[in-house]
Amino acid sequence: MQDSGNNLRFIAESTLGKLAKWLRILGFDTLYEPHVPGREPVDTREGRRIFLTRTKRVAIREDSHNLIFITSNHPFDQLKEVIQALEIKAEDIQTFSRCIRCNTTIREIGRNDVQGKVPDYVWESHDTFHTCDQCRRIFWSGSHIEHSIEIIKRLIKFGSSPKGLE
Ligand SMILES: [Zn+2]
Structure with a gap:
């Protein structure tokens, strides 16, 4: 790990x-x-x-x-x-390197290994999944979280809050 x-x-x-x-x-x-x-x-x-x-x-x-x-x-x-x-x-x-619940490092898991364990629409629309060995949760990058991460990256780059931060 x-x-x-x-x-x-x-x-x-x-x-x-x-x-x-x-x-x-x-x-x-x-x-x-x-x-x-x-x-x-x-x-x-x-x-x-x-x-x-x-x-x-x-x-x-x-x-x-x-x-x-x-x-x-x-x-x-x-x-x-x-x-x-x-x-x-x-x-x-x-x-996506750390479990949000356990704070432990998470690892990438094969797409085929998560079939049936995540909602079908998620499985069909995502290529990359991660899992936590402690709580067995499966993580994927959702559009809402991607948007928030983009905002945070801009915040770091420019040092000010762009519009849409709320
Ligand atoms: Zn966990």
Whole structure:
């Protein structure tokens, strides 16, 4: 199994579930534990992660070097804050490399292996599928998500939100 190629890793506070999901879609190793209140976790096994928080008292208390204080309410604007704070480049992004649910690396799976496991119209209209060995979910690139990823890539390239971001 190949690692996603970038080495930015995150842990998101309980209020940032949608942001965590988007970071995973973009290939970033992101822990999200809804039941854990905002606190900087030190994972000695994996080293430190960048902590994403919306809690001001946490942001003041913790080492700001490893923390991003998120101010926006909208997930895309939150993602923009992360991208700008870390100067994330297009080449740092590897879409469809990580399970949105488990945060584990996913692998490509043959088209014939997913027949009958995904809706027929999906199977007929897609060439590439990925699977997660942990939850056995099958992922494919849908038009809605493709559109969102395009917007994010433009955001990274030009540093501003194009029209249609909402
Ligand atoms: Zn999974």
